[in-house]
Amino acid sequence: MDYHFDFSFLTGHIGELLGGLKVTIELALAANAMGIVLGFVLCLMAMSPWKIIRFPTQLFIEFFRCTPALLQIIWFFYCIPMMVDFFIDPFVMGVLALGLNLSAFNAEAYRAGVQAVPREHLDACVALGLKPYQRTLYVILPQALRTSLPVLLTNGIGTLQQSALVAIVAISDLMYVAKSIATDSYRPLEIYSLVALVYFFMSVPFSKLVHIIERRQDAATQR
Template sequence: MHYTFDFGFLLSHINELLSGLKVTIELAITANIMGVIFGFVLCLMSMSSWRIIRYPTQLFIEFFRCTPALLQIIWFFYCIPMMVNFFINPFLMGVLALGLNLSAFNAEAYRAGVQAVPREHLDACVALGLKPYQRIRFVILPQAIRTALPVLLTNGIGALQQSALVSIVAISDLMYVAKSIATDSYRPLEVYSVVALIYFILSVPFSKIVNIIERRQDAVAQR
């Protein structure tokens, strides 16, 4: 079978692709903000000494970590509106699904960071009379973020890539637009190749940052 590539036709669809890319970036940024903040809250709740807080939180984390992200997106999009009998903006539902999924994975990254805080630092907080929120803000959080940062960035890259799944529920992200163009033009090879390149370009810089941070952390640990 002979196939002639023609990427030129995509120039007439550049505005559509940019519009979809804008939605993808907005989804990824919003979900990452939610994941970074709520992930730390989940981490603290999962380490609580109160079982009534710890057990439900751990169950919540395991649910989002152990079920497919695609299933979570579909559930949020179709099931929640049926349960509350109220239509919710599809973009918001996509953010919630991606953000909660990312929060669950970030919670585990934070937990490893919190557990890496030296016991001596916590004892010093007690000796200085710091209140619990002061310990978290000035001692635990900065060290946990520093330790967990490579994993948080890696999870963030994953969230960017998983954002393509929202196309299944007709959110007009980059993947949804690409699917529409490929269907109309009968040229899926060119369309999906360009879209794959766009995701690659978006992800590579953050991947390089992760490598740099990991090398610096390894150098500090070896001193």
């Protein structure tokens, strides 16, 4: 292959790439915030003793876990505005699609954490006369969050990477900007290689953090 890499042309596009990176980070942060909070709510609803709450929630979770994220993004972007006959900002639609997808996966992570809470702790809550919301907020949530934290972080990394899918609906994230630059410059190898490195270096610190947390949890379990 007689191809010579030339990254010098990228100096004129630094501002565009930084703008796209900003959008990517904002998307990932907003979707993760939504996923962490809504995921726990969905977990509690899916474990509800009332079937009228449990069944629709489980159906919601399975739908978002068992359909492609790309399809969900496209559906939110094109179908919802047609259904409500109202324009919604594309960034908001991207956050909703990514956030709901993440919430479904986080709900399952939380469920494993809730089920790991010792029965003795719940019995102690009853003995102390704690109300259901107090038991959930002060006993179940902290323990479930600690147990499921590695999975939540891993899911968050996946959402950061999946945020590149919003480029398909013309949201000007890092991937969309890179695609535009590659089309204009006819230098796809350089720009896509650079973008791949950016995603890599954003994900690696969180991946290392997951390993650290897992090692500490394993050490605490062995004591």
